[in-house]
Amino acid sequence: MQQLVGILLNASMHRGIPRCETGQESLENYEESAQSYGLIPCFLKLEDINLETGRCIAYIKNEHDYSLIDIPIPKVIHNRAIYFNNSSHLRMNRLLNKGIIVFNFCNRYGKDEIHRRLASNPSLKKFLPDTFTATPTVIRRMMKQHNDLILKPCRGSIGQGIMRLRNVSSKWALTYSNSPTIGGWETITLNKVQLPPIVLRRISRHPFLVQERIQLAEYQGNPYDMRVTVQRGLQGLWQMTGMYAKIAPSSTFVSNIAQGATALPVESLLATSVPTQSPESIIHCIEQIALEIAWSLSTQLPWIADFGMDIGITYDGKPYFIECNGRDQRYGFRKANMMSIWKKTYEQPMAYALHLLERNVYSRNLPSYHHH
Numbered sequence: 622m623q624q625l626v627g628i629l630l631n632a633s634m635h636r637g638i639p640r641c642e643t644g645q646e647s648l649e650n651y652e653e654s655a656q657s658y659g660l661i662p663c664f665l666k667l668e669d670i671n672l673e674t675g676r677c678i679a680y681i682k683n684e685h686d687y688s689l690i691d692i693p694i695p696k697v698i699h700n701r702a703i704y705f706n707n708s709s710h711l712r713m714n715r716l717l718n719k720g721i722i723v724f725n726f727c728n729r730y731g732k733d734e735i736h737r738r739l740a741s742n743p744s745l746k747k748f749l750p751d752t753f754t755a756t757p758t759v760i761r762r763m764m765k766q767h768n769d770l771i772l773k774p775c776r777g778s779i780g781q782g783i784m785r786l787r788n789v790s791s792k793w794a795l796t797y798s799n800s801p802t803i804g805g806w807e808t809i810t811l812n813k814v815q816l817p818p819i820v821l822r823r824i825s826r827h828p829f830l831v832q833e834r835i836q837l838a839e840y841q842g843n844p845y846d847m848r849v850t851v852q853r854g855l856q857g858l859w860q861m862t863g864m865y866a867k868i869a870p871s872s873t874f875v876s877n878i879a880q881g882a883t884a885l886p887v888e889s890l891l892a893t894s895v896p897t898q899s900p901e902s903i904i905h906c907i908e909q910i911a912l913e914i915a916w917s918l919s920t921q922l923p924w925i926a927d928f929g930m931d932i933g934i935t936y937d938g939k940p941y942f943i944e945c946n947g948r949d950q951r952y953g954f955r956k957a958n959m960m961s962i963w964k965k966t967y968e969q970p971m972a973y974a975l976h977l978l979e980r981n982v983y984s985r986n987l988p989s990y991h992h993h
């Protein structure tokens with residue numbers, strides 16, 4: 622008998638299912654992957670799960686389209702939603718307490734928290750750029766130590782709100798964007814080392830990090846970093862699913878795909894941009910670091926099974942961990958034309974779901990999760 626696996630989506634994406642309008646999420650990839658492991662994917666939203674009755678309403682595909690069906694709550698759920706309010710976090714906790722496994726159930730951790738957790742691991746410390754919580758005093762101290770700094774919101778995503786401070790011929794300049802969309806970058810020169818009002822305003826409103834900007838390797842004159850996808854699979858172990866390079870557009874220093882960066886397979890770039898080392902050795906090194914990071918974080922964060930990590934390398938091949946996402950967007954592989962790896966990013970979570978179902982983990986004591 623085929624077993625059910627839940628895939629939890631935000632309400633807005635869930636609404637688009639009958640029209641197959643689910644943004645960057647590929648329902649087809651879930652269907653194919655689940656089928657190859659003998660699973661039936663059911664697409665749910667949190668509001669449709671009834672813990673009292675133990676049942677939920679979910680979209681399941683029939684011959685041609687998706688219909689809403691009343692089913693028992695699946696024993697294993699892959700979370701692809703992001704929740705900001707406390708009531709949702711409480712509902713997620715209650716699911717866990719009922720013995721239902723929701724993997725990746727918290728998939729949004731502050732950049733400061735991730736950094737702090739990794740910095741406590743001595744074997745990873747050397748791969749971390751200098752990073753601190755941004756206050757005016759700390760930023761000024763960092764300006765004495767480094768010539769190029771990045772300021773980024775602890776909880777921002779897709780490169781929004783990010784700023785760059787750098788020292789060009791003994792004058793400091795700030796580059797920032799005023800528009801929430803792509804582009805609109807402005808650069809102003811600082812008066813001595815006085816921080817501009819926009820910096821003070823932003824860091825007082827939201828927690829920011831100040832980070833030493835790594836002098837990244839460049840491809841055709843533009844800096845790039847790597848998106849490395851690390852997931853748990855059939856044996857429950859961490860594996861690297863794949864990686865691609867994100868090349869910043871000429872107009873900016875930000876390498877987010879959502880901000881206009883180009884995605885390309887890594888191999889084609891490495892040979893020319895890091896001539897001192899073989900592409901194979903760099904890829905192997907990045908894979909080892911990514912796996913070590915995933916393992917280190919998963920000992921501290923419950924039920925995590927997916928990471929999209931940004932790892933940069935310098936022109937002489939030294940790798941640095943920049944940041945990671947607990948809900949990897951995956952579509953960069955499609956943009957880099959790496960279609961089989963793009964599909965594999967959907968296969969791994971379904972393989973892991975089968976692993977959890979087969980191990981019958983839900984009969985054991987589960988860690989509860991306290992949101993902070």
